[in-house]
Each structure stands twice: as C-alpha cells, then as structure tokens.
Amino acid sequence: MLRLLNGQRVLDVLFAAAPEPISRAEIVRRTGLSKPTVSALVADLAYIDVARPTRVLHSPSGPGRPAEPYELVAESGFVIGVDIGATKIIVGVADLLGNIVAEELVDTGAHAQAAAGTIVAVSDRLLKGIKGAAANLGAICVGVPGVYRAKRDSVEMALNLPGFAQLSLRAELESRFGVPVAVDNDVNLAAVAESRARSGDTASSDFTVISVGTGIGMGLVMDGDLYRGANGAAGELGSVPITRLGPSPTGPGGAAGAATTLEDYASGPAIHKLLQQAIEEGCVSGLDGDVDVPTIFAAAQSGDAAARSALHRAADAMAFAIAHIHWLNDPAAIVFGGGVGANSIFVTAVRQHLARYLDDPPSLMVSTLNRRATFLGAIAVAVDELRGSLVADRLGRAQPPPHRQGPPA
Amino acid sequence: MLRLLNGQRVLDVLFAAAPEPISRAEIVRRTGLSKPTVSALVADLAYIDVARPTRVLHSPSGPGRPAEPYELVAESGFVIGVDIGATKIIVGVADLLGNIVAEELVDTGAHAQAAAGTIVAVSDRLLKGIKGAAANLGAICVGVPGVYRAKRDSVEMALNLPGFAQLSLRAELESRFGVPVAVDNDVNLAAVAESRARSGDTASSDFTVISVGTGIGMGLVMDGDLYRGANGAAGELGSVPITRLGPSPTGPGGAAGAATTLEDYASGPAIHKLLQQAIEEGCVSGLDGDVDVPTIFAAAQSGDAAARSALHRAADAMAFAIAHIHWLNDPAAIVFGGGVGANSIFVTAVRQHLARYLDDPPSLMVSTLNRRATFLGAIAVAVDELRGSLVADRLGRAQPPPHRQGPPA
C-alpha cells in the first residue's frame, strides 16, 4: 500500500543521486516526506540489502552534525542484456547501477532456436562467475533484428535469421530464469542507449535514431518514451517509398510496378549497386565491385566520380526521407548508427542534401556507441525494469518488519 | 495525501459509468477499496456537491437489498471550449459530463487580439446565462489554426490571422477567468474528438487525423496521447516533400529549385490548379474554373476527364504521403476531415492509390464530426482537465470533514 509507494520514492531518489551517496536529510528535502518516515524507509531498504550506510568524508565543510550518507548496494540486483545480431550475439550482465560486470560476444548461428539456446547457456555461465548474481537476477532485456509483436511473443521480418516467428523468446526466457523479460527491436534499444548517453539519466525527449547497415531501421523517442506504433511496426524507415507511382488507377499515366524504397538507395547493398551502375554508365573510377562501403565513401571524398555518384544518390534519398520525418514527427535530433550510417562522410553528405529540403533541419549526429548501442540500451531497459520492481518484490515479501527500533529499556 | 488519491479513483469510476448512476457496492467491486472507505468517500463527494444519490428504479431484479445509486452532478462543474478558425470562432460551455449547454458562432475578425477580446466577451455572456456556471468554471481549452508553442505561449504559422505571435492567449485567459487554460492546434483537438467519438471514453490508442481544406494539417494520437514533437510542430503534413530534388550538391544531375510539397497537390487551391492544368492540356471537361472542390470530385465520379485527372493526381500524392506515415508511425487508422478531406469520393480514390503502395494499409475513414470536430475536442480536453483537478481542488479545501457520521445516541 502506501508504504511501497513511498519506498519507491526514496529508492528513486537514491537512484537519481547514484553513484554519489546521499544523506537521509537530503532525501527528506527531495521527497518532501518527514524525517521519521525517511529514516524508517531507509532502514527498511538497508534491511533488505538494497541500501547501506557508507563512510565517505566528502567535504562536510559546514557547521552542524555531519550527515550519514547512504548509498545503493550495487550487488543487490543484477540484470541480463542481450543484443541478437545477424551474425553475432552480445550477452552481458550488469548490476543495479548499470555497471557492466560481464560481457561476451558469440556467433549467432544459423537458426533462431539455436540462438536462444546460446543465450541461455552464456547467461548461465556469466551468472555463475559473479557472486550473488544468479540469486539476485531481476530482469532481462533482449534486442532482436526485426519487429517484435508483444501480443504474439514473436519476432517478424527478421529476414536474415530463420525460425524467429516460431520462437516464443520471451516465454522461454521467463520460464527459464523466472524474471520479467522484455524483448524489443534492436534500433529501438539503440535509441534508448543514445538517449541515456547524451543527457545522463534524463532521456532527452524527442529524437530519432537511424541505423543504416544491411537494412535500414529507425527508433523513435517521443516525449522521452520509445514509440512502437499500433502494430509495433513504427520506424520501418527502409520501406518508405522514394519514387511515386503517379496517377494510375483510373486517371491517365502512372508508372507500372512497385515504388522504390529507401532501402533500394541507401542500404549497404544498394550503395554497392549504385556504384556498379555508375561505373557501367561510364563514370571514371578506381574501384572494383568488391570494396566495402566505408572505402566507397572515402573514395568519394577523394574525388572518385563513381563513388561520388553513389554517395550522393544515397544521401539524397536519405535526406528526402528525413524531410518526411521532420514534418511528420519533428524530432530535435537524428542520430546515425550502423555500419554504413555511423560514417561522418555519409552524414555530412546527407546534411548537405537535407539543407535543400528544409530551412531549419534537425541536427544530424553520428553515434558514439558503435556496435554496442543496442546492448547498452538493453541493459538500460532491464535496469529500469529492475528498479521499478525492487521495492514491490523485496519490501513486499520481507514480512518480519525490521524496525520498531530501540532496544527495550 | 492518500485520501485524495482514493477520492480520484472513486471519481474516475463515477465518470466511467456516467451518465448511468452506480451503486457504492459496484464502486467497491471496480476499485478494490473496502465498503466503509467507499461509503465515506462518496459521502465526501456528495458533501461537495459533485455526486448525489438518485432514485432510479432500474431493474433491481435480484434478491437482496436494492442498491442506492449515485450519479455525478453535471452542474457542479463547467468548462469553456473554443475553436478559433480563419473566419469563424466557436465558443461553447459544457458541464462536467461534457454536455454542451451553450454554444455560439461569431466572426473571427481581422486580428488575433480582437479575436481574444471576442472570446472573453462571448464566454462571459454565455456563462451568465447558465446558473452556477460562472462560479463553477473549472477549465478552458482553445484550438488555434497554427502551431502553438507552449513555452513561449504564442501561436506561430497562423498565416491567415495576424497578431497571433504577439498574443499571450493562455496567460490572458488564465488571468481573466482564473482557471487553467489549455491551448492546442486545431487539428490536434479534432483528433481528440475523433478518438472519443469512436470508442467512447477510452481513446483508441494510435491513429492519425488528416484535415484537408485550404491547407493540410495532421494530428497524431500515439499511445492514446496527442503528440506534438520537439518544437510543437509535428504533423505539418502539408509541407512534406513530394518530388525529390535528385543528387545535386556535388554529384551529377539534380533538379533546380525547391521540392514540391503535398500542399501543392492535395489542398483545395491545388486541386483547382490541377483542374485548370488538365483543361489546358486538352482534357475534355464540362467544368469552368470557378467551381468548388466537392463539385470537381462529383464530376470526376461521373466521368469528367479533367476532374478525374485532378482527383487522381491529388489522391496519388496523398497516398504517397500516407505511405510514409504508415512506415514511420504505423497508425491503426486515418481519419479524414476538412472541407476537401471529408469527402468520400476523395477518400475512396486515396484508398485505391494507397493499395498500390502498401500491402496492408491502415483503414481510411471519413470524419463524421464535420466543422465541430475541433470544438468538441476542446470541450473534451477541458473536461479531462476539470476531472483531474476536481478532487484536489474541492476535497482539498473543504476543511470541515463532513462525515464522522451517526448522530449521538
């Protein structure tokens, strides 16, 4: 009842101050609760080993009795974060404060079911290596390369990993580990990580992450929360149409066939094709068909005509799509990630093209988290889940009320 | 403290049941609170005249003591809703249950400051005509034809009404009436109204309203809340680019000039131009240049070639833009409103074109609220505000605790 609610408030203040310790007097000021109430709640949290007094002599510097600082016990709770990629899986364990205490990179394998088995095995091994982690595991979060439908507990459109649609990842992990499991799109989680990386704990409220690699994905953070859409399929930026079909159904004209999409212009494979096409059209080039995308971009910067053509065709299509994002969703910033997207040559080109579409474009940035963005986002989401359930789970159960302090006279 | 929180829970249940009365036993079932608690809280609500017992004999039909139904007192709270349009202003008063008890349509005038004066004058007059309304006014909501920047309390991009940028509408009305004032974009409020009209009180959680008239606007409802963007400018659908510029900045080719936008194809004036253009291109037509848009659409349906061309060019551009909305935001439904948009011939054409872009398109619907959508949305938002503040305002103040019931023996 009321106790849990106020306990959560105290815990939230402790989290907000972490990793700095904080005195009970300060908690009183920040929560508005009374001194005895805070003392009792902190004693409860200490009793269940979530908080503890600490002796840090950090500049008392004023008159009056010095405060007794309390801090969160990092080892009182652990979470697992997972990033399932097309070729590699990252599995890691973090403590209550989000410190990563173990991490491992393994091959994905050929089938989703095998990947799930790998996750369980690696998690078990990592948990065993950390004292108290297995007993105090509190949450799991997994990033997947596709659209996760929470209602069906299945991952769809994960084109490069068969078997995902038949796999109930969440149910499987929950029954195996006995803790809440969250599953989400990889780019969405990367967006969470970017948000945290930028403004500490407070998520900056409106921005977009665009991940460009083999495919193109997008994560929308709106009003500080991740947005998923009515069917969980928001942010499928790669499928956005670039060419119009024209007025066909009954009116005159109109192109035949399907409209081209952004993935036909700005994904890794598409940029290869555009390079080939430019060469076939007679552009001078020092490149053959088998180079990687960063090399193409570098060549474009040093003046290679074919590479330049490919870069700018891709950047224009991307700028066109971003103009739509701007007018529809109005993000304050766009962060680029992924093997192709996290490239400043590409982002600079997109910025040039975008200036032709918009007078007041959002700021474009390159991700600094590299390949670990999704993994870090998974850890962050899992820690949030843990923080929310900690008080209810442990204070709720710990039946013998610990305080009623004061030894009998 | 706790009392207010539980009081709000009881009030919410009363609202959810409205306009049907509800017994305290039923409130116990729906809130999970205990019988004495609910009795006391309902007595409190009755004491401050928000609820009252009613004698409706509605099918007792079972054994046991019959329930004593309670209902909300509609006249215990009033709100003002306003829709500021380019030419007309709607001002209305509604009671606690959202029943509109007074409404007036007046000319906007030439300047925003004059419009604000009109709103105050009309509101005062309407309030005077309703018993108790002036004393129990609880909230105001105003819809404006532009982008409202809450931080600056100013309306921008309201092209057809000068003086808005200098007018602090919210501050002015709040100081004049002494109640909270909400200001929002007109299409956003129309989206709220559509949401309520569809699923009773529960807002259906993800959909989009597109208003097509002289301009094109859009309201995004996501996860049940209106979304406004980082700068309050989300949903500027009319400005979305339709033609690409091509790869110019350094690469080869690229169109000169600015990209065309959706407003160049699908707004009322644009459809006129498209008709003219089709006639000049030699299309047979029985129309001259001075017809209104619904007439053009009707002619297109009966086979007029030029009208058909205009309709399908507009519909294709709209379908292209909707394809972007689909992949970026994934709404479950799109509702069309406005003088041009609320036309089933137009919506049907858009639906045909959209099928060429999307395999699984969102459902397209025509608004049923016509010109009152924004006004009704304003009323709904104001009633929500009132509902949230009612308990805190009145139970919080009413110092003499009314119950401690039972006369001394």
Place this chain on the structure above:
DNA sequence: TATAGTAAGTTACGATGATAAACTAATGAG
C-alpha cells in the same frame, strides 16, 4: 402472510503508517 435467503450498507475496532514537536547527537566557530 410468514420466513428464509441475499445483497447493500453501517458500525466498531484495530492495524498501519505518516506527521509534528521536542529531544539528543555531533560538529565548527568564536
């Protein structure tokens, strides 16, 4: 027409948990 059954609502009481106010504790400044 009695009487049992059932559900709504009230009374009485005890448990929980929060607060205010006064008190104790620990420090720095004069």
Place this chain on the structure above:
DNA sequence: CTCATTAGTTTATCATCGTAACTTACTATA
C-alpha cells in the same frame, strides 16, 4: 567552553484504511 547549526531519534498523535460483525431492505418460496 559554549553556542549556533544541522542530522537524526523519540514520543505522542492523528488520519485512513480494512476486517468482521451487524443492520437494513428487498425477493423468493412455502
């Protein structure tokens, strides 16, 4: 060495909730 100042505790009190038993008012059935 005392005082001002701030941290934390003790004590008393108050508010509010829930449980359990009771009363009330009606239906159904004998």
